[in-house]
Amino acid sequence: MKKSIIASALIGLGLSALHVQAADNELNLYSARHYQTDEALYSNFTKQTGIKINRIEAKEDELLERIRNEGANSPADVFITVDASRLAKADEMGIFAPVKSKVLEERIPSHLRTDNWYSYSTRARLIVYNKDTVKPEQVQTYESLADPALKGKVCTRSGSHPYNISLGAAMINHDGVEATEKWARDLVANFARAPKGGDTDQIKAVAAGECGVAIANSYYLARLMNSTKDEDKAVVAKIGAVWPNQKTWGTHINVSGAGMLKSAPNKGAAVKFLEYLASDDAQKYFANGNNEWPVVESVKVSNPALDKLGEFKADTQPIGNLAKSAAEAQRVFDRAGFR
């Protein structure tokens, strides 16, 4: 009698009842992250909870396509990916279910979570310049990259890449649509070459002198700075890095994030996993796996490159706002010819 009352009360509570449900003993994880330290991240979860993780790893867009095709029958419980604009895309597809969790609310700062997904690590988009051809004073802001003084010096990956789309979204939210479109147009006019390659390619082209300045995610620079290879050391010796917009809205931040799927067959395990990712140990593994920063403020990582790059003021606009402006940013870049 008592039991059934408790059970029906829990059903009435909906998602919060998941915490007390008998633990699902398997978790199907669709992940676009694959770094070596992630192995320990997953095996520790299994050790702590007895929940086995079945991992499907692929490129972000492939996983999303797969989830779309599988529909309501998808075995996926949790989707992990990088970049707010990709998480936004997933969210727009309606694949996530909100998770009510005190643990997540307490540990993840409010600007780094949305109703449907959570950030677990942050990376910054910074400016890298060639010390021989560009002065750091010239490139203190993202906006400054559109300055005609930098004509023929700017390099970047494609304007349709999520990393640039998210930066564009941040700029739209701070500077407005019109200013961001003008910025993109003037940025294109400053290009040393048509966009090609990834962020590391831009950094290397800056070191080689083909470009004077480029935009790159912090972990690519950190990877080169932590490298013991002579060729990487030579690249690092040639370049300087700037935390953009320290006197204005702060350096643009992006995230790795995860959410529980609406169709998740193991919702109890999914919530446990999302909470585990916010634990001290998991935060360290998660951040260290890709030279990123933990989102939980009390968790500190020691990474020689990140320590060397030092403290900076990060943009604190809610990550959900970035996500909301991503589609607009794509249209703005298209109009400006930043492709």
Ligand SMILES: [Fe+2]
């Ligand atoms: Fe990346």
